[in-house]
C-alpha cells in the first residue's frame with residue numbers, strides 16, 4: 001500500500017518498513033518519500049541488519065561530504081537505526097497495552113491475545129466484551145486528549161508533532177484491538193498491526209503530498225500533517241465501531257459518537 005521504489009525482495013522490504021513504522025530513522029518525520037538504504041552501500045547485501053529506512057534528505061546526507069567525511073556516516077546510520085527500531089517497538093507495546101488494558105479488564109496483551117484465540121467465533125458470544133470495550137473508548141480518548149492538551153498548548157512545533165504521533169500510535173492500538181473481532185482474512189491476511197501501520201503511513205504520505213505542492217514546506221507541515229492523520233485515525237475508529245456495533249439494538253450509535261467526539265449528549 002505504501003509506495004516505495006526498491007530492488008529489495010518485497011517481503012524483506014515490508015519487514016524493514018514495518019519495523020521502522022514506515023518512517024525515516026534519522027529525522028523521524030512521517031509521511032516523507034522514503035528509501036531503503038543499504039548501510040554498507042552494497043546493493044546486493046539484502047539482509048535486515050544491513051538496511052535502514054531513510055527519507056531522501058537524510059539519504060543525501062549519507063552521500064554528501066562535509067568536514068572530515070560524510071555528514072551521516074555508517075556508524076551514525078546504524079546508531080540512529082538501532083535506536084529508532086527500539087523506540088518503535090517500545091511505543092507499540094505501550095500503545096497495545098493501553099488499548100487492551102481497558103478491554104474486558106485484562107491486564108496484559110498476551111493474556112488478551114490468548115482470550116481472543118480461545119474465544120468461539122459465534123457473534124452472540126463476542127458481543128458482550130465487544131460492546132463493553134466500545135463503550136469504554138470515549139473515556140480512553142478523553143483521557144488521551146487531556147494528557148495531550150498541555151503539549152499542544154506549548155505551541156512548540158516539535159512538541160506538538162511528537163504528541164500527535166503519540167496519540168496516533170495510541171489510537172492505532174484501538175484499531176488493532178477492534179480488529180480482533182474480525183477474521184484475519186478481512187485485512188489482506190496481514191496481521192492487524194502491519195495492516196494499520198500501512199494504512200496510517202499512507203495517510204501521512206497523502207497529507208504531506210497535498211500540503212507540499214512545491215516540495216518540502218518546513219516544520220509546520222509536520223504539525224498540520226500529523227493533526228490531519230490524527231483526525232483520520234479517529235474516523236477509522238468511528239467507522240469500525242459503526243461497522244461492528246452500529247446496527248446492534250443494544251448499542252446506541254448516535255450517543256456513542258457524541259461521547260467519542262466529546263460533544264454534549
Ligand SMILES: [Zn+2]
Nearest residue numbers: 024027055058
Ligand atoms: Zn529523514
